[in-house]
Each structure stands twice: as C-alpha cells, then as structure tokens.
Amino acid sequence: MSTAMTIAPHREETSNKMLKKLSGMIPAINIVLVKPSASTPVADVKPVSPLHDTACAVCFETSTDMVSICDSPACTSVFCLDCIGNYLRIKIEDGQVRRIRCPAAGCTAVLATHHIHGYVSTELFQRYISLKAKLRSGRTCPQPGCGQPVTSTGRKIKCDHCHTASCGDCGENYHLFACADKTYKKWRKTSENVRACPNCHVDIEKQGGCNHMACTHCEFEFCWCCRVPWATHLDSLCTPRSFLESQSASLGPNAPIRAVTKSLVVVGATSALAVGVSIAAVITPPVLLYNGIKQALQDRKRSKTLKIYNEKKRLMEARAAKASEVPL
Numbered sequence: 001m002s003t004a005m006t007i008a009p010h011r012e013e014t015s016n017k018m019l020k021k022l023s024g025m026i027p028a029i030n031i032v033l034v035k036p037s038a039s040t041p042v043a044d045v046k047p048v049s050p051l052h053d054t055a056c057a058v059c060f061e062t063s064t065d066m067v068s069i070c071d072s073p074a075c076t077s078v079f080c081l082d083c084i085g086n087y088l089r090i091k092i093e094d095g096q097v098r099r100i101r102c103p104a105a106g107c108t109a110v111l112a113t114h115h116i117h118g119y120v121s122t123e124l125f126q127r128y129i130s131l132k133a134k135l136r137s138g139r140t141c142p143q144p145g146c147g148q149p150v151t152s153t154g155r156k157i158k159c160d161h162c163h164t165a166s167c168g169d170c171g172e173n174y175h176l177f178a179c180a181d182k183t184y185k186k187w188r189k190t191s192e193n194v195r196a197c198p199n200c201h202v203d204i205e206k207q208g209g210c211n212h213m214a215c216t217h218c219e220f221e222f223c224w225c226c227r228v229p230w231a232t233h234l235d236s237l238c239t240p241r242s243f244l245e246s247q248s249a250s251l252g253p254n255a256p257i258r259a260v261t262k263s264l265v266v267v268g269a270t271s272a273l274a275v276g277v278s279i280a281a282v283i284t285p286p287v288l289l290y291n292g293i294k295q296a297l298q299d300r301k302r303s304k305t306l307k308i309y310n311e312k313k314r315l316m317e318a319r320a321a322k323a324s325e326v327p328l
Helices: 009-025 081-093 113-117 122-137 182-190 235-244 255-323
Strands: 002-006 030-034 156-158 165-167 194-196 203-205 212-214 221-223
Parallel strands (some): 002 030
Antiparallel strands (some): 156 165, 212 221
C-alpha cells in the first residue's frame, strides 16, 4: 500500500527524520511526499490516509504523487496530478464551472474552490473565478450550443466563450435595429433537435440517445419529449403530453393552425372512443346472453351423458354379481 502525505516545503527536513522513524516502526506503509503548488496553503490539500485506494481512479495507474481532493468521507479515491490537472483544465476551458464534481465513478461531491486552486495554473484559476462571478450575474449567452454566463447588462451581449455578439431580446446575432426575430423562430421550428431547457431556458441540442436529458448549463434533468422533470416523469402520460405541447412544423406553420390540428386529433380520438364504447354497450349483452345459454346447454348435455354412463355401470355390476352366485 502506498500512502501519500502532503508536507510543507519548509518542514521537509524535519519531516524526513520523522518518516525514517515511522518507516522503521511501520514497514508495511510506504509514505511519500506530494508537494502542493506554491500558491496553495498546506491545509487546503487533503492528505491521503492509509484507508484510501492506491491507484488513480481515472487512469488506474499507481504513482508516488497521488492526492485526494474530495471532501466526501465516503469517497476513498485518489488521483495522480496529471489526471486531476487535465480534468480541471477541461472543465474550466469548457465553462462547466457551476459544479465541478469529483471525477471518481459514483461520487457526486462538488470540489471546493481551494482544492481546484492547487492543481491549475494561475491564469486558468483566474478564468475559473471569472466564470463563477458571471454565473452569479444570472445572464447567459443565448447562442445555441453555448449558454455560457456573461456579464453584459445591455441588449448587446458579448460572449467570451463563443466570441459572438448576440441580441439579448430575441437571441439572434446582434443587430442595430428593432428585433426581427422571424429568422430565429423559423430556425427553432425547423430544428427538431434543439429545444430550450424548461428550467433555465437555454437552447440545448439533443445528439442521439434516450429522452432522459440533463441540461449542461443548470444540470436540470427532464424528459426531452414532454419537458416534465424526470423525477416526476410517467411514461404513460409522456406521449399525449408531448403531442399537446409539440411545436413541430408538421402540425402546422404557425401556432393557430397547430392548435386546430391538435383539436381535431383530440376530438377524433374522443369520438372514436365514444363510438367504441357505444358499440361495446350494444354488442356486449347479446354476446353475454349467447355465452350463458351455450354454457347451460353444454352443462345439461354433460349431465345427461354422465347419468346414462352411471346407469350402464350399475346394470353391468348387477349382472356380474348375479353370474358369480353359485347354486346349492
């Protein structure tokens, strides 16, 4: 078992003496040094105890620079510096800084800011802090596929992530004149794979897979078809609800025509159901009567056959008894 312990650089000489004593007392435990970055306080980096795993939870390789950055007591995973550094870098560069979770499988704990500070560059950490501040502003880029937080307060929204200037009113590329949002609405109607998150209203794109969706912006889980929160989703109500809320152009070019189309379908389905119930109400009594009469005749015939069989059996037994009698 390899156990990593973080020790301050200025105490390294004293610590080495302690380690020599410990290695003589506990030869089964190999304690190695992991130096944090100069900008990270020693108390901010969690030491690895002997109860933790010895292989990196990402690359599954063992190393002498294992660290544990998860505050969850249930998580015993450790990571090598390369894996945890690349993981944090990708998250920050992609703008996914709302909740950076522990990369261990099955662990959903959110990493603390002081843990992130020790494993990324100063420039990347400043970007992380900036993105977190933009998230608190509550405004995001309206461009499809982006949805990153922005600090712009006016109608013109400048996004540092996709480098696009957008109109905060209609969501299209920024324009000087009044919002002419017909193009944007037309695109939304003809793009079946793009819908707005029902929680944060950021446009997201579905690229295959099942209907269980999780918004990359606010992490809200919902059904792609009926847009109902996944925690309260029912498959039996999904299809009717998704039809009634559909904005598909196949039902009509605009909202009034789609409403008429949906009404006709609902009326037709209701009428068909009513006709079916009426037909069943007319046909069911004669069918039940016929089946009852048929069953009674079959029971009567079966009873008569059984009676004849028993009578023949009685006569045969009487003849056999008479033939077995011996005359005196």
